[in-house]
Amino acid sequence: xxxxxxxxxxxxxxxxxxxxxxxxxxxxxxxxxxxxxxxxxxxxxxxxxxxxxxxxxxxxxxxxxxxxxxxxxxxxxxxxxxxxxxxxxxxxxxxxxxxxxxxxxxxxxxxxxxxxxxxxxxxxxxxxxxxxxxxxxxxxxxxxxxxxxxxxxxxxxxxxxxxxxxxxxxxxxxxxxxxxxxxxxxxxxxxxxxxxxxxxxxxxxxxxxxxxxxxxxxxxxxxxxxxxxxxxxxxxxxxxxxxxxxxxxxxxxxxxxxxxxxxxxxxxxxxxxxxxxxxxxxxxxxxxxxxxxxxx
Numbered sequence: 001x002x003x004x005x006x007x008x009x010x011x012x013x014x015x016x017x018x019x020x021x022x023x024x025x026x027x028x029x030x031x032x033x034x035x036x037x038x039x040x041x042x043x044x045x046x047x048x049x050x051x052x053x054x055x056x057x058x059x060x061x062x063x064x065x066x067x068x069x070x071x072x073x074x075x076x077x078x079x080x081x082x083x084x085x086x087x088x089x090x091x092x093x094x095x096x097x098x099x100x101x102x103x104x105x106x107x108x109x110x111x112x113x114x115x116x117x118x119x120x121x122x123x124x125x126x127x128x129x130x131x132x133x134x135x136x137x138x139x140x141x142x143x144x145x146x147x148x149x150x151x152x153x154x155x156x157x158x159x160x161x162x163x164x165x166x167x168x169x170x171x172x173x174x175x176x177x178x179x180x181x182x183x184x185x186x187x188x189x190x191x192x193x194x195x196x197x198x199x200x201x202x203x204x205x206x207x208x209x210x211x212x213x214x215x216x217x218x219x220x221x222x223x224x225x226x227x228x229x230x231x232x233x234x235x236x237x238x239x240x241x242x243x244x245x246x247x248x249x250x251x252x253x254x255x256x257x258x259x260x261x262x263x264x265x266x267x268x269x270x271x272x273x274x275x276x277x278x279x280x281x282x283x284x285x286x287x288x289x290x291x292x293x294x295x296x
Contacts, residue, residue, distance in 0.1 A: 007098050013053040024240050025053055031239050032056035032101075034121045034148075036109045036139055038089045039063070040219055041155055042127020043074035044228035046089055049125075050096045052232055057093070058117055060105035061086040072155075072221045109135055114142050123235050126152035131215045133178070133186050140165065140172040149238055153231045155223030157200030159255035162230050163193070166247040175248045175269035187212060188282045189270050196264040196275065199255040212286050222256055230254070 009029065016025055031054055035042050038061040046059060063085050069076035075088040090102050109117050117139075118124065124143045128136050143150045143165075150165040150172065165172050173179060176193045178186045204210070210217045230252075234245055246252065249272075251264045266272040270279065 009053070009055075009097075009099065012097065013051075016053060020236070020240065028053045028236065028239060029055050031122045032058065032120055033123050033125055033235065034058040034118060035125045035127050036060045036117070036135070037127030037129060037132070038075070038085045039069065039127065039129060040072040040224040041153060041227045041231075042125075043085070043089050044224050045125050045127055045153075045231050046093055047074055047096065048228040048232040049235060050093045050100070052236060053097075054235075055097060055099060056101045058103040058105070058119075058121060059086065059090065060107075060109050060117060061089070062106060062108040072219050072224045074224075109139055111138060114138060118142055118146055118148060121146075121148050123238055124148050124150050125231060125235065126150065130154075130190070130217070131187075133183070133190065137172070137178060143167075144171050151231060151234050151238075152194075153227035153234075154194045155219055155227050156195050156253070157203060157255065158220050158222045158226075158257040159200060159253060160223060160226040160230050161195045161197075161251060161253040162234065163251050164234065164245045164247045169247040170249050170269065172248075175266075177270040184212070184286055185283070188279055188286055191282055192275050192278045193266075193270055194251075195253055196251060196266055196278065197253045197262040198278070199253055199258055199260060199262065203257055226254065226256060 013025055020028070033049055033054055035045055035057065038046060038059060046057065064082055065076050065080045065085055065088065067081060075085060075092055080088050084106065086104055086106050090104060093102060094100050105113060105117055124139065126136065140150055144167065147167040149167060152163050154161045176189050178189055181189065237243060237245055246263065249266045249269055253264065254261045266275055269275065
């Protein structure tokens with residue numbers, strides 16, 4: 001008879017030791033991470049951070065899996081079609097570590113529950129859909145108010161763009177300059193702020209696939225997986241206080257298609273003259289619909 005294999009935390013994450021110390025692994029174990037949105041990037045973030053050995057999560061999503069999610073979303077298997085993303089991803093996370101403490105928010109993050117969602121959070125990881133700007137602005141502002149670090153990794157083409165908003169540095173509102181602008185202009189400012197380098201723009205071969213009016217755009221599993229790797233390393237560095245991460249107005253963009261890494265520095269965010277020029281390029285593309293690159 002085969003001896004049953006039981007879960008043991010120290011053994012399960014023993015291969016992390018070397019890149020982290022045993023004491024640091026215990027710090028990771030005790031941390032609590034909030035993730036809003038469990039689609040292409042959010043679901044991958046959750047599973048990556050589970051395998052890093054983090055055991056406490058607060059997660060939210062109100063959507064269900066559909067066939068068009070299969071190309072990139074961690075929980076998108078045919079048996080899961082029509083199932084809650086939240087329940088599915090929580091189950092997958094528990095199958096990695098049955099000792100997890102996961103708080104579920106099935107209605108998403110709303111003004112009435114955002115304080116509870118961010119209770120005792122060490123780092124907030126952004127997994128919200130590109131078009132969920134009102135919710136993103138609300139959560140970013142609450143994190144700022146509560147002194148919670150914010151990380152967002154955008155899947156752009158076949159790469160990832162990372163932004164870190166330190167509780168004491170430039171805020172998301174300072175950087176993106178969303179306030180007082182109509183929705184389309186806010187989208188333009190989000191794109192410009194996420195990727196000042198715009199390295200992904202010249203290999204979009206079917207621009208008609210991007211349609212901001214219909215709130216859809218192309219995405220790849222390569223980008224989502226890269227986002228999760230960069231996010232995992234960044235969360236680890238913040239939790240363990242292992243060196244610095246360049247905070248906004250710094251940004252980092254790695255594009256696997258071009259095999260290039262760029263760091264950008266945009267003092268004053270989208271008010272920077274370089275960003276103003278970029279916005280002049282982006283705005284007509286959004287008005288024209290299918291000609292700009294979108295986050296998943």
